[in-house]
Amino acid sequence: xxxxxxxxxxxxxxxxxxxxxxxxxxxxxxxxxxxxxxxxxxxxxxxxxxxxxxxxxxxxxxxxxxxxxxxxxxxxxxxxxxxxxxxxxxxxxxxxxxxxxxxxxxxxxxxxxxxxxxxxxxxxxxxxxxxxxxxxxxxxxxxxxxxxxxxxxxxxxxxxxxxxxxxxxxxxxxxxxxxxxxxxxxxxxxxxxxxxxxxxxxxxxxxxxxxxxxxxxxxxxxxxxxxxxxxxxxxxxxxxxxxxxxxxxxxxxxxxxxxxxxxxxxxxxxxxxxxxxxxxxxxxxxxxxxxxxxxxxxxxxxxxxxxxxxxxxxxxxxxxxxxxxxxxxxxxxxxxxxxxxxxxxxxxxxxxxxxxxxxxxxxxxxxxxxxxxxxxxxxxxxxx
Amino acid sequence: xxxxxxxxxxxxxxxxxxxxxxxxxxxxxxxxxxxxxxxxxxxxxxxxxxxxxxxxxxxxxxxxxxxxxxxxxxxxxxxxxxxxxxxxxxxxxxxxxxxxxxxxxxxxxxxxxxxxxxxxxxxxxxxxxxxxxxxxxxxxxxxxxxxxxxxxxxxxxxxxxxxxxxxxxxxxxxxxxxxxxxxxxxxxxxxxxxxxxxxxxxxxxxxxxxxxxxxxxxxxxxxxxxxxxxxxxxxxxxxxxxxxxxxxxxxxxxxxxxxxxxxxxxxxxxxxxxxxxxxxxxxxxxxxxxxxxxxxxxxxxxxxxxxxxxxxxxxxxxxxxxxxxxxxxxxxxxxxxxxxxxxxxxxxxxxxxxxxxxxxxxxxxxxxxxxxxxxxxxxxxxxx
Numbered sequence: 001x002x003x004x005x006x007x008x009x010x011x012x013x014x015x016x017x018x019x020x021x022x023x024x025x026x027x028x029x030x031x032x033x034x035x036x037x038x039x040x041x042x043x044x045x046x047x048x049x050x051x052x053x054x055x056x057x058x059x060x061x062x063x064x065x066x067x068x069x070x071x072x073x074x075x076x077x078x079x080x081x082x083x084x085x086x087x088x089x090x091x092x093x094x095x096x097x098x099x100x101x102x103x104x105x106x107x108x109x110x111x112x113x114x115x116x117x118x119x120x121x122x123x124x125x126x127x128x129x130x131x132x133x134x135x136x137x138x139x140x141x142x143x144x145x146x147x148x149x150x151x152x153x154x155x156x157x158x159x160x161x162x163x164x165x166x167x168x169x170x171x172x173x174x175x176x177x178x179x180x181x182x183x184x185x186x187x188x189x190x191x192x193x194x195x196x197x198x199x200x201x202x203x204x205x206x207x208x209x210x211x212x213x214x215x216x217x218x219x220x221x222x223x224x225x226x227x228x229x230x231x232x233x234x235x236x237x238x239x240x241x242x243x244x245x246x247x248x249x250x251x252x253x254x255x256x257x258x259x260x261x262x263x264x265x266x267x268x269x270x271x272x273x274x275x276x277x278x279x280x281x282x283x284x285x286x287x288x289x290x291x292x293x294x295x296x297x298x299x300x301x302x303x304x305x306x307x308x309x310x311x312x313x314x315x316x317x318x319x320x321x322x323x324x325x326x327x328x329x330x331x332x333x334x335x336x337x338x339x340x341x342x343x344x345x346x347x348x349x350x351x352x353x354x355x356x357x358x359x360x361x362x363x364x365x366x367x368x369x370x371x372x373x374x375x376x377x378x379x380x381x382x383x384x
Numbered sequence: 385x386x387x388x389x390x391x392x393x394x395x396x397x398x399x400x401x402x403x404x405x406x407x408x409x410x411x412x413x414x415x416x417x418x419x420x421x422x423x424x425x426x427x428x429x430x431x432x433x434x435x436x437x438x439x440x441x442x443x444x445x446x447x448x449x450x451x452x453x454x455x456x457x458x459x460x461x462x463x464x465x466x467x468x469x470x471x472x473x474x475x476x477x478x479x480x481x482x483x484x485x486x487x488x489x490x491x492x493x494x495x496x497x498x499x500x501x502x503x504x505x506x507x508x509x510x511x512x513x514x515x516x517x518x519x520x521x522x523x524x525x526x527x528x529x530x531x532x533x534x535x536x537x538x539x540x541x542x543x544x545x546x547x548x549x550x551x552x553x554x555x556x557x558x559x560x561x562x563x564x565x566x567x568x569x570x571x572x573x574x575x576x577x578x579x580x581x582x583x584x585x586x587x588x589x590x591x592x593x594x595x596x597x598x599x600x601x602x603x604x605x606x607x608x609x610x611x612x613x614x615x616x617x618x619x620x621x622x623x624x625x626x627x628x629x630x631x632x633x634x635x636x637x638x639x640x641x642x643x644x645x646x647x648x649x650x651x652x653x654x655x656x657x658x659x660x661x662x663x664x665x666x667x668x669x670x671x672x673x674x675x676x677x678x679x680x681x682x683x684x685x686x687x688x689x690x691x692x693x694x695x696x697x698x699x700x701x702x703x704x705x706x707x708x709x710x711x712x713x714x715x716x717x718x719x720x721x722x723x724x725x726x727x728x729x730x731x732x733x734x735x736x737x738x739x740x741x742x743x744x745x746x747x748x749x750x751x752x753x754x755x756x757x758x759x760x761x762x763x764x765x766x767x768x
Contacts, residue, residue: 044709044710046713069702073698083702085699315461315467318423318467319423322423325713327425329430
């Protein structure tokens with residue numbers, strides 16, 4: 001088996017749980033957040049730094065690596081782990097969502113999706129078979145099927161078509177994978193409970209090593225997201241890992257964990273960091289704000305990351321304004337540490353039968369801080 | 385004393401020597417290269433990484449820090465060392481060369497130089513007294529006097545005026561400095577041997593803890609540089625540290641050491657790195673070239689830096705093309721390590737009475753490699 005999953009603690013049906021994914025590149029305690037390394041590098045971070053903060057699994061983007069430097073080049077280099085010098089686990093997405101989010105899709109047919117390369121304008125056809133072939137060459141621990149992901153809102157007829165094609169493509173993808181590579185199916189269906197149920201039943205019938213909830217975080221309100229997540233989880237096999245794609249805010253991660261999700265990924269922590277916004281126990285903080293110009297304290301007084309142990313808000317603010325790379329390195333390090341640490345605490349709370357109170361305690365403080373900072377006077381200063 | 389300097393080995397008058405600068409922030413073996421941290425950060429590097437590769441002294445730019453975040457803010461934070469979390473020594477330049485190189489100078493009078501801020505377009509007057517006041521607030525270990533630095537070529541009359549004003553400004557700067565901060569004088573005179581001599585005699589008569597050779601690397605041919613360096617060194621006190629400003633290529637560093645220079649600084653290693661060019665024992669290498677797309681070897685097979693121990697040319701090339709921050713981090717790390725390591729080897733060669741053969745051996749291999757790479761077929765590929 002390329003992957004096994006052990007549930008170590010369950011708190012109820014469709015409720016928070018703690019487990020362990022066993023991959024060819026080591027065990028991964030769950031629930032887990034996967035930092036995103038789009039081009040085979042988590043922006044601004046080195047692999048040893050990620051490992052040092054407890055990262056056990058990264059996500060990398062099939063489509064970007066296919067376009068540059070090319071999956072055959074990475075295969076010749078010994079696979080993506082060796083190419084990027086990362087010894088932990090890697091999950092690769094299939095490229096479908098990327099084509100949607102880049103606005104590069106030209107035509108969707110039964111065969112696959114035709115798109116224009118954002119690198120050089122060339123035309124490509126991504127089929128389920130090619131998505132699996134690329135991921136096999138990258139030699140990721142977990143490959144994702146190619147799915148049809150629609151933006152929100154999508155009408156019912158379109159979503160039904162997307163669900164049906166996602167199932168047919170899942171069957172074609174199931175021929176991929178192998179002893180060294182697990183494959184996860186993806187459930188679509190948007191915010192239509194019956195379509196989510198249908199997609200879950202069809203894709204689990206094909207049978208995969210794990211199941212992702214796709215088509216979320218495409219513009220829908222958060223309350224709608226979690227209602228549909230609940231509906232989907234209810235129809236997924238209890239013993240398989242569940243992966244909620246594209247979720248990465250502290251609030252949404254805890255809502256996902258509360259509904260029995262085991263895995264998450266999102267560019268939010270790294271993207272916010274590059275714009276100078278950091279997570280703290282008391283809510284988000286815009287590190288470039290004038291209020292911090294003379295603030296000698298750490299980004300988050302509760303944090304023990306490299307950034308918070310060594311650098312002041314005043315220095316980080318200065319680095320961001322001077323457009324120094326170190327500024328982005330420090331905010332990225334902090335944000336990833338914050339999210340990984342939050343997931344470790346959530347996991348421990350599940351093991352201790354204390355997840356609901358942990359979640360409430362975290363959110364009370366986090367959301368109160370957010371509200372305070374958004375009050376009049378909490379201006380946001382552009383980087384100049 | 386804010387600074388003492390011990391010469392541990394001399395190989396002749398105006399010839400290579402090894403010594404030790406003792407600063408309030410620890411000893412600095414010489415000859416030494418000082419990485420440049422313009423805005424209080426060496427681009428892409430963290431202070432602990434610099435210390436880890438053996439950096440003992442950094443240069444930071446008075447003018448940039450005066451404009452942003454402001455010297456009073458840094459003073460309130462406890463000085464530049466504390467602000468940037470750097471425990472080694474710091475030398476600050478005076479701002480004169482920066483105004484020239486930014487093309488920001490509006491008027492030069494006896495009082496000082498009026499310039500326009502590149503940050504916000506505001507007008508400022510930098511006087512010798514203000515240059516010293518700013519550096520006192522930054523609390524660097526070594527402050528530099530404000531000088532008048534002309535581009536090449538400058539006519540004799542202009543250069544004579546610049547030398548005279550540099551002397552008068554040196555007297556005004558000498559009132560600065562103190563028990564915790566050494567001050568270095570700067571010798572001007574361009575490529576006119578008699579003006580270099582005159583400047584050296586006048587500035588050493590004012591008396592400083594060390595002497596810099598300014599006005600080099602402003603466009604003159606390299607042969608002219610080193611003839612004028614020799615002429616200047618001949619008139620500097622033997623027991624004082626000598627600092628050749630703005631020199632940082634491997635070839636020029638060794639030529640400087642050969643002429644009795646103890647200290648150097650330059651943005652070249654970090655700037656080249658950001659453009660994807662790295663130093664190797666066999667000459668410069670353009671890491672983004674297509675030739676390295678499938679090259680699994682390190683940037684420099686002779687190098688034991690973090691980059692060369694962990695990453696391939698193929699991966700680094702990919703990172704540079706994908707504009708990933710890690711690419712610039714890795715090339716910067718390598719280039720600084722290469723230069724610091726070269727200086728350590730040069731120092732050891734001086735101590736071993738073997739500097740001339742060390743220099744010749746290095747240059748033979750380095751320059752042969754350069755020539756080879758510039759032969760037809762060694763195309764340079766733009767980052768796309």
